Amino acid sequence: MQVLHQLPHVKDKDLLVGIETADDAGVYKISEDVAVITTLDFFPPIVDDPYFFGQIAAANALSDVYAMGGSPRLAMNIVGFPKALGLDVLNDILRGSMEKLNEAGALLVGGHSIEDSEIKYGLSVTGFVHPKKVTTNRGARAGDALILTKPIGVGVITSALKAGRLKSRDAGDALASMSALNKNASSVMGDSGVTACTDITGYGLLGHAMEMAVGSKVNFVIRSKDVRVFPEALKLVKRKSNRPRNLARNIEYLAPNVRSADIDEPLRLLLYDPQTSGGLLMAVPAGKATRVVERLHDRGVFGFVIGEVVEEEAGWRIRVE
Ligand code: CO
Ligand code: CO
Ligand code: CO
Numbered sequence: 001m002q003v004l005h006q007l008p009h010v011k012d013k014d015l016l017v018g019i020e021t022a023d024d025a026g027v028y029k030i031s032e033d034v035a036v037i038t039t040l041d042f043f044p045p046i047v048d049d050p051y052f053f054g055q056i057a058a059a060n061a062l063s064d065v066y067a068m069g070g071s072p073r074l075a076m077n078i079v080g081f082p083k084a085l086g087l088d089v090l091n092d093i094l095r096g097s098m099e100k101l102n103e104a105g106a107l108l109v110g111g112h113s114i115e116d117s118e119i120k121y122g123l124s125v126t127g128f129v130h131p132k133k134v135t136t137n138r139g140a141r142a143g144d145a146l147i148l149t150k151p152i153g154v155g156v157i158t159s160a161l162k163a164g165r166l167k168s169r170d171a172g173d174a175l176a177s178m179s180a181l182n183k184n185a186s187s188v189m190g191d192s193g194v195t196a197c198t199d200i201t202g203y204g205l206l207g208h209a210m211e212m213a214v215g216s217k218v219n220f221v222i223r224s225k226d227v228r229v230f231p232e233a234l235k236l237v238k239r240k241s242n243r244p245r246n247l248a249r250n251i252e253y254l255a256p257n258v259r260s261a262d263i264d265e266p267l268r269l270l271l272y273d274p275q276t277s278g279g280l281l282m283a284v285p286a287g288k289a290t291r292v293v294e295r296l297h298d299r300g301v302f303g304f305v306i307g308e309v310v311e312e313e314a315g316w317r318i319r320v321e
Contacts, residue, residue, distance in 0.1 A: 016134055017068070023136050023198070024064040027129065035131040039064040042078045042122020046158045046276055047175065049168070050089045054096025054121065055179040060201070060277035061123035062104050066186035067199040067280055068136065070129035072104050077111025080120035093121050104181055135189055137208075139196040140216035140283035144309040147292060149185040149301050150177050150279025152205050153233025153270050155244040160236045174230045178277040184299040185280045192295065193288045200278030204250045206258060206271045206318060208281060213309075213317050216283070220318045222271070222307035224263045229270050237266045237273070246274040260320040271320065283309055 009020050016035055017027035025039035041061040045053045058075075065072040077097070081090055101108055106125065140146075157174040160166040168175070182199060189197060196216055198208045205227065213220045236242040250272040260268060279302075284292050289305050296303030 016131060017136055023068065025068055027068060027134050029131045033130060035129050035134060037065050037068050037070040037127040037129055038124070040078065040122065040124035042120050043276070044118050044120050047161060050092035051096040052175060052179065054093035055100050056277050057093070057121050058097040058100035058123060059179050059181050061125050062100065062106065063182045063199045063201075063277060065125055065127035066182040067197050068129060069133050069186060069189050069197065070127035072106040072125050072127040074126040075101055075106045075108050075123045077108065077113070078120070078122045078124065079111065079113035080116030080118070081113055082117060082119065083115055085119070089119070093119070097121070097123065100179070100181060104183060133190055135194055135197040136215070137196055137198040137212040138215040140212055140218050140309045141195055142218055142309050142311045143286055144195055144283040145286045145289035145305045146209070146220060146222065146307040146309065147282045147284060147289060147296070147303050148200070148205070148227065148279055148306045149182065149282075149296060149303045150180070150200070151228035151230050151302065152200070152275060152278065153230040153237070153273055154178055154275055154278070155204070155247060155273040156233045156237045156242050156270065157230060158276065159244045160242045163241065165242060166232065166236065170232060174232070182280050185296060185301045185303065188292060188295040188299065189282065192284065192292050194282045194284045194292070196283040198281050200275045200281055202246060202274045204247070204272040204274050205281070206254050207250050210254055210257060210317055212281065212283070216309070217312050218309050219311065219313050219316065220307060221310055222318060222320050224267055224271065224320050226304060226306045227271065228302070228304060229267065233270055233273070234266045237269045243269070244274050247272050250274060257317040258320060259316045259318070263320060268320070
């Protein structure tokens with residue numbers, strides 16, 4: 001969140017990742033072999049089905065640990081809930097979340113709930129990583145390939161679902177994508193030469209790519225035709241009322257540093273679409289990219305090369321071809 005950058009920077013010799021780098025988790029070394037990763041995420045429902053919402057919220061909260069190359073271990077619920085709603089709804093949310101925590105191998109050890117005017121749900125998650133195997137968004141180098149592990153467009157899809165302009169059964173792929181953990185994607189990073197990683201959430205593909213490029217002091221070239229999008233999203237984004245509010249904010253904030261060639265407007269817009277529980281964006285030396293993509297596919301992850309890292313150059317940060 002931008003406001004965090006105005007806080008004084010915290011310094012400690014064992015603090016490996018703090019708030020100044022726009023990573024979404026903090027990393028603190030507790031021994032030569034172990035660092036703790038800590039993160040939290042919560043938001044109002046983005047789908048009607050409470051069980052599914054719980055799954056997505058958990059996958060999203062766990063993702064920041066996976067993006068740093070870690071294994072989530074402990075989790076705590078964060079709940080805002082209106083009294084008027086039946087507790088069955090809350091039970092379903094928690095059941096969905098627990099299922100994903102089990103899949104992640106993380107233990108739910110507590111939490112806190114307050115009465116609220118609308119449902120909010122999320123988790124704080126604690127994970128572990130070897131201090132030398134932390135992947136931040138600062139390590140990308142010119143010559144690296146960029147790999148993305150989920151298609152984009154779920155922001156437009158959930159906003160159309162909410163407005164009743166899309167049926168759940170026509171959004172199956174996007175819903176499954178949001179509830180899928182980044183666990184398998186993360187598991188290939190350890191020894192595959194990945195130099196930097198982030199997960200794609202509210203700032204959209206270009207926003208999180210921008211943070212990585214700035215943090216790494218490099219520029220990115222993204223080939224739009226290689227970025228997979230959910231086909232429904234390409235249709236839905238043409239209608240302004242289907243665009244999430246933050247899509248326009250992302251464009252306004254990022255566009256000054258994005259150069260884009262003549263690409264189709266719906267596709268261009270989706271590059272800014274805010275994602276929930278999006279995929280991982282990894283940078284890896286070009287010579288290793290094919291192998292990483294193969295290993296992702298072996299583990300059932302939808303990974304593909306979408307561009308490359310080039311030397312830093314003033315006047316732009318990301319070029320979209
Ligand atoms: Co993140
Ligand atoms: Co986050
Ligand atoms: Co309490």
